[in-house]
Amino acid sequence: QPEYSDDGIPVIKISNLKSEYIDDDFTEFASEEYTNKLTENKFVRPNDIIFCSIGKGSLGKVDIVEKNYNAILSTDNYILRINGKKYNPY
Numbered sequence: 001q002p003e004y005s006d007d008g009i010p011v012i013k014i015s016n017l018k019s020e021y022i023d024d025d026f027t028e029f030a031s032e033e034y035t036n037k038l039t040e041n042k043f044v045r046p047n048d049i050i051f052c053s054i055g056k057g058s059l060g061k062v063d064i065v066e067k068n069y070n071a072i073l074s075t076d077n078y079i080l081r082i083n084g085k086k087y088n089p090y
Contacts, residue, residue: 002030002072009035010071012044014052017061017077022050022069030072041081044071049080 002011010026017023044050044065052061054076073079 002028002074003034005029005031008032009043010069011074012050012069012071012077013074014055014058014061014076017050017052017058017063019061019063022063022065024069026071028074035072038072042072044069044073044079045081047082047084049082050077051080052076053078 004011006029008029008031010024011028011030012022012026013028015023016026046065046068048065050063050065050073052058058076
């Protein structure tokens with residue numbers, strides 16, 4: 001669970017997932033002390049697929065990250081990341 005602070009790295013929560021886009025009006029932020037301990041793969045990247053793992057009415061919500069947010073996910077969400085070296089969309 002992230003250590004929340006008034007500023008820092010945005011945390012993408014279930015409420016940010018809008019099915020067609022990610023609402024970037026972030027209300028929660030993780031402390032830099034916490035995020036400095038994370039590995040790079042914990043930060044969302046463009047083309048990541050984010051899905052919600054819990055919650056009545058939220059379970060299975062999915063969004064694709066379309067831009068660089070420099071954000072992490074809340075513990076209620078998971079990242080599916082395609083290896084671009086092994087996947088060719090054409």
